[in-house]
Amino acid sequence: MKKLPVKNRLFGRLRYLYVTTMTEKPIVQLKGVSYFYASSKTKALDNIDLDIYAGKKIAILGANGAGKSTLFKHLNGILKPAAGDILVKGEPISKKNIRTVRQTVGIVFQNPDDQILAPTIEQDVAFGPINMGLDEEEVEKRVKKALELVNLSGFEERSPHHLSGGQKKLVAIAGVLAMQPEVVVLDEPTAGLDPLSAENIMKIIDGMNKKFGITVILSTHDVDIVPLFADIVYIMHHGRIEASGTAREIFKKHEVLENAHLRMPRIAEVFELLQESGMDADIMITPHDARDEIIRLVDNRK
Numbered sequence: 401m402k403k404l405p406v407k408n409r410l411f412g413r414l415r416y417l418y419v420t421t422m423t424e425k426p427i428v429q430l431k432g433v434s435y436f437y438a439s440s441k442t443k444a445l446d447n448i449d450l451d452i453y454a455g456k457k458i459a460i461l462g463a464n465g466a467g468k469s470t471l472f473k474h475l476n477g478i479l480k481p482a483a484g485d486i487l488v489k490g491e492p493i494s495k496k497n498i499r500t501v502r503q504t505v506g507i508v509f510q511n512p513d514d515q516i517l518a519p520t521i522e523q524d525v526a527f528g529p530i531n532m533g534l535d536e537e538e539v540e541k542r543v544k545k546a547l548e549l550v551n552l553s554g555f556e557e558r559s560p561h562h563l564s565g566g567q568k569k570l571v572a573i574a575g576v577l578a579m580q581p582e583v584v585v586l587d588e589p590t591a592g593l594d595p596l597s598a599e600n601i602m603k604i605i606d607g608m609n610k611k612f613g614i615t616v617i618l619s620t621h622d623v624d625i626v627p628l629f630a631d632i633v634y635i636m637h638h639g640r641i642e643a644s645g646t647a648r649e650i651f652k653k654h655e656v657l658e659n660a661h662l663r664m665p666r667i668a669e670v671f672e673l674l675q676e677s678g679m680d681a682d683i684m685i686t687p688h689d690a691r692d693e694i695i696r697l698v699d700n701r702k
């Protein structure tokens with residue numbers, strides 16, 4: 401085949417990049433979404449615009465009461481916005497498409513007791529696939545795979561109500577994964593977990609994204625896990641998105657963080673202290689980057 405001149409090849413490549421990035425539509429999109437709880441007279445969401453792209457890992461960072469759970473309840477139609485639109489795969493959520501929307505976007509609630517209903521783990525994880533009208537063989541296959549993914553194989557016959565908080569969260573995640581969603585939304589998945597269980601759950605969440613390309617949106621106020629996980633971070637406060645960007649960009653916004661009752665990751669504070677001691681240190685927010693920066697600083701002093 402005749403090779404195109406370099407200029408044409410370059411143009412072709414640029415056009416490809418344009419087509420794949422600029423024209424890609426968000427898998428979930430919020431346009432000017434507001435929500436008001438009449439009972440507490442609270443404007444929980446205030447004109448939220450959000451574009452979530454397929455395959456990304458998103459962290460919504462916000463203090464207690466920022467509006468994270470309310471936002472999530474809008475993503476698969478549990479709550480309807482008082483104003484604005486929510487589109488899933490380009491379609492506004494409606495009565496007609498709500499079942500499809502709920503198969504596309506699975507939510508793992510903050511409290512697993514709100515989600516776990518059946519007497520055995522197997523029955524609980526099978527609930528979604530059965531509701532989707534899948535045949536017995538497919539349901540069984542999905543339950544087995546979902547329990548494997550959360551490391552709960554062998555727990556099928558046990559009662560979910562006699563599990564630890566961390567294990568209950570895993571059952572809730574398995575229930576959502578068994579529906580094979582494209583987007584998984586997790587409301588504070590590490591809240592109330594010990595460090596090892598939190599790390600385990602974050603590994604499972606990361607695996608969903610890496611192995612299956614699932615788009616992950618999670619909320620947290622744990623600033624230390626965010627840089628280890630997220631491609632894109634949003635800061636929420638008083639029902640508004642106050643900032644967005646990569647973790648590195650976000651954790652430079654000291655004022656925004658402070659106003660939102662958040663802080664930098666602990667590891668970054670070490671670099672602030674080094675700067676205060678007169679060292680030419682860059683602020684690092686992950687252990688690996690911190691190691692590299694410390695080696696650089698040590699080498700420079702030799």
Ligand SMILES: Nc1ncnc2c1ncn2[C@@H]1O[C@H](COP(=O)(O)OP(=O)(O)OP(=O)(O)O)[C@@H](O)[C@H]1O
Nearest residue numbers: 437439440442444462463464465466467468469470
């Ligand atoms: N069911 C409800 N009825 C009335 N007000 C509510 C209800 N749920 C939440 N709110 C109010 O809406 C605001 C946002 O709450 P939301 O639970 O969405 O915040 P959050 O960021 O998820 O908080 P947290 O980190 O504590 O879970 C708060 O002021 C809260 O008191």
